[in-house]
Amino acid sequence: MNPVLGRRPRILAATTAAAGLLLVAGCSSGGGDGGGGKTTASGGVPLVKAGQLTTCTHLPYPPFQSEIDGKVQGFDVSLIDLVAKDLGVKQDIVDTPFENFKTGAFLNSEQCDLAAAGMTITPERAKNVDFSDPYFDATQAVLVDKKSGIGSFADLKGKKVGAQAQTTGEEYAKSKGLDPVSFESSDAVLNGLRTGQVQAVVIDYPVVQGWLKDKANVDAFKVVDNLNTGEQYGFTVKKGNTELVAAINKAIKDAKADGTYKKLYEKWIGPYDAAAASASPSAS
Numbered sequence: 001m002n003p004v005l006g007r008r009p010r011i012l013a014a015t016t017a018a019a020g021l022l023l024v025a026g027c028s029s030g031g032g033d034g035g036g037g038k039t040t041a042s043g044g045v046p047l048v049k050a051g052q053l054t055t056c057t058h059l060p061y062p063p064f065q066s067e068i069d070g071k072v073q074g075f076d077v078s079l080i081d082l083v084a085k086d087l088g089v090k091q092d093i094v095d096t097p098f099e100n101f102k103t104g105a106f107l108n109s110e111q112c113d114l115a116a117a118g119m120t121i122t123p124e125r126a127k128n129v130d131f132s133d134p135y136f137d138a139t140q141a142v143l144v145d146k147k148s149g150i151g152s153f154a155d156l157k158g159k160k161v162g163a164q165a166q167t168t169g170e171e172y173a174k175s176k177g178l179d180p181v182s183f184e185s186s187d188a189v190l191n192g193l194r195t196g197q198v199q200a201v202v203i204d205y206p207v208v209q210g211w212l213k214d215k216a217n218v219d220a221f222k223v224v225d226n227l228n229t230g231e232q233y234g235f236t237v238k239k240g241n242t243e244l245v246a247a248i249n250k251a252i253k254d255a256k257a258d259g260t261y262k263k264l265y266e267k268w269i270g271p272y273d274a275a276a277a278s279a280s281p282s283a284s
Helices: 075-087 099-103 167-177 185-192 205-211 215-220 242-258 260-268 274-278
Strands: 010-013 051-056 066-069 069-074 092-095 129-131 136-145 161-164 181-182 200-204 221-233 236-238
Touching: 010 136, 069 075, 069 221, 075 092, 075 242, 075 260, 092 205, 129 242, 136 185, 136 205, 136 260, 161 167, 167 200, 181 185, 185 200, 200 205, 205 215, 205 221, 215 221, 236 242, 242 260
Parallel strands: 051 092, 161 181, 161 200
Antiparallel strands: 010 092, 066 069, 129 236, 136 200, 136 221
């Protein structure tokens, strides 16, 4: 996900069944503490703003987070709403450049409590942030134009391949000797394929699943390969914020135990994959 330099963060209210909040334009003060005064929620969890769990994300990245009918919704949003509910607060979302998630910049400056952006757990990223337990197992898909003649990942050599900038899909393509065209967002990746800028894309399979719910996309494109890269997604918090990590892990565990996770998975992603519910805890 390519960062947009100079982009002003937007405060957005997450809307799910648990919290039907309206989209909030601009940067609000969150109770007059200027965003710098820390408060605590249930269980002694520290929060950067009173009465809310502030989440950094990068839009759009369906089905994990995107604006639908003027509201921020998605799989990540719904899971973090469960955390907010446990803490007795509401969730507010800040749209920020993706590079800040890798460095932990917005967490360290206490503009956000956590980051939720379909982010793969890696040792490099874990140097800057603390990860929750994995909440999703991800694979990479190769999506092609049906007229391209491409039948597998092996056929991508010499072809114009697209990927989302600074993601594991792009890194994987480069590691295999490809020189992918970088796009700022997942929507831009699909548009690049649709307009012929590239002949194929390498991107997270759940994203492709979302695209292929549209008949026009099904008619034009097809998945020719699914790459098991061993990726797992995690939510991130500022280094040392053990209380919030524990609260997130508890919400994930409870959701898997009571069937909520399965319902959200089927709503946002597709047919439930039991492997996603049996992911082992993160080393971080």
